[in-house]
Amino acid sequence: MHLRNQYAVTVRHHILSQYLTHAQRVMVQVPLLATDAPVAPLSQLDQLWFQVGGTRCNLTCKHCFIACSPHNHSFTFLSLAEIERWLIDSVRFGVKEYYFTGGEPFLNPDMPAILGRTLQFGAATVLTNGTVLKDEWLDRLRLAENASIYSLEFRVSIDGFTAEQNDPIRGDGVFDRAVAGVGKLVEHGFLPIITVAQMDESDDAQTLYEGFVKVFQSAGYARPRIKILPALRLGAEVDRCRGYREDECVTKEMLANFDMNQLLCTHSRIVTDRGVHVCPILIESPDSFLGDSLGKAQIGFPLRHHACYTCWQFGSICSNPSASLRDA
């Protein structure tokens, strides 16, 4: 058997044994792996991510790269006490800012307290679908942000500027609920970043941008902030559209004269209920697990996944624009 295929089968076996309840989904998304992949060193741990909502979500989006749903319990919530321990430990690594994702982070009952505590350490960004936000949480979070020197950023995922575009992907009625969630954030003085996954490669980014600006301005959000992202061809997206092609991978030649800071894994790690993984996109792959402490996770990572190709193409798509380390 070719070495590369042999490795892929081995990895597939590990995944199946660890995540049996999601075997069917995982079988589809196991990427073709190369054993001679170039290694991305960790230059400094600038961003610490938390899979705070596990894989539970109130929505079941058709493009979700880890296929989150109300019934996906493969990763569980992180508690306030757990997050606090990681925050305290993160100080010695000079972490610059913190990100929270899921699943839907606001299904985690500790979320308002977690964000409030994080703002004592650094800036916090939470990635939400905007459909479950409560006024009382936002009141509390606005007070917490006012009391902090750091920003609390909300990133709300919406994948079309009409219900007709968005709802077939994110679910019936979700567009209206998400727009209402954005309105709620704006009422509380936040300036949420609308995160848009480009659902069709032929979609024009400028048209998307202008469409979103128009919709939100007419809904009362005077200066909407829009972030357009490419879709990741993993998880549910494989069925909705397609998986990665075999040639969509990072080679050593592609890294010649390439600014490695464009890759999230050179300055970031993510904590899940199991420990520390290399990046938010790959948590379901067993080789993404780097250890049970931040110290053990200070190692390089081979760019052997097809998803690394998207990061190489577009550069740290998970980070906020304010954290840009782009050359230009």
Add this chain to the structure above:
Amino acid sequence: MPEFERIAVFGGVYSNYLALASAIEDARGRGVDSMFCLGDLGAFGPHPDRVFPLLQDAGVLCIQGNYDDSIANELADCQCGYTDPRDNHFAQISYTYTLAHTSPVNRKWLKQLPKERRIQLGRQQVLMCHGSPRRTNEFLWESTTSTAFLESLAETYHTDVVLATHTGIKWQRDLSGIRKFVNVGVLGRPENDGCTNVWYALLEAKPQLRVEFVPVQYDCQRLTNEMRSEKLPEEFVETILTGWWTTCLEVLPQKERRRGKY
């Protein structure tokens, strides 16, 4: 390492030679030992070549910003690191104009500028950089830069004080012991607060390090007349006349963005 007691530090000039002239005059009046500029001499404003004789005649010690690196090496863009298409659109207008109007002699001068400077200010070692000590075009915003990160910079780069600019908005933070981080602000455009003045930083070593941000008034009407004559975007003119940023907004974190009008 050169030693000083009282210095003036200017951030990005962005071709605003009128503000630069006012700042130099103000700093001289305050009896500084020396003046420094942390780079990005061109951009945004008119007649980029007018900045150079002012800096050279006054003996302002400069370092190279990302804009200076681009102009010196005639790169395709300013390396400001914007991600938003609208931001990049306006950045490109500014860059194309500045590159076309910076003389070969001045481009050569930009090329020889150091990327950082180290001085002794009283008992503190000071490291001057453009964006951050590790990356010329890194944005260190007040509301997204943790104290732990700033401590790690001081540790890694063996310094007590880090001085930077690049974001366009001044701020400072005390760190452990005598350590400190200071973003000195910029002379090139107002800092998105509805006021037309710009800022520089005055640092005094004794009895202990004291940082004062100094507001600088200048003839902004004359500057905008010249910007219009040079057909620079009306959006830039509005910023100079109103103090509100109209472009390059998407890189702002929420707290900094909230303070502005757009």
